[in-house]
Amino acid sequence: MDDRLPTNLWVMGHIRAADAQGVTMMVLRKGDPSRGTLILKLNRLDGTFAVLVQVRRDERLVWSRATGADPVDEATADAYIARQVKYDPDLWVVEVEDRQGRHWFDGPVM
Template identity: 40%
Template sequence: MLLSSDLWVSALLRRVEQAGSFAFIARRGDKAYGAVLVKVLNLRTRETYVLREAQKGEDTLWMRPIETKDEADLDAWIARQVKYDPDIWVVEIEDAEGRHFLTEPVDI
């Protein structure tokens, strides 16, 4: 059984908070089925990256859909994704080590 998007996002925010970092919902999408983008800012290096859930065969993993670390380019890419999919969620995480706090496999 899959979790609804709002419940999944709430769990992610909770993990971030418990680790002493900061996260917020930059954009709310569809509560039940909205896709989720996770934007991470490393507070030490100021590098930023975005992760998106993807299917690899039958497995689900998170990957970087865009390789740039320039925050303006990432924000422009996110804006294009929102225009394409208005149900999308955007969660922004600020962490001193640049951690994403996802429990699912991540291909970085």
């Protein structure tokens, strides 16, 4: 039995928790409310971005650096996200504004 929260509740809970700590998060795209996969667009507020993709490994949530180890410009980040949305229309996209590039969600970045 799968005991994970529906994606919409999981995302909204993280947005509220981040807001309470002064971190801005916004939903750029809503996907399937129950089981949509999440993509994070990390905005370092200096013109650089990273895109993290939610992956499950051995039932553990981890994040993959979809745009590589080095930061990219916004156009590159948005182009990657657009390609993924074409492939999977159930995706959620959340932008996180954090100068340190933290993602604020459960799971390590691999």
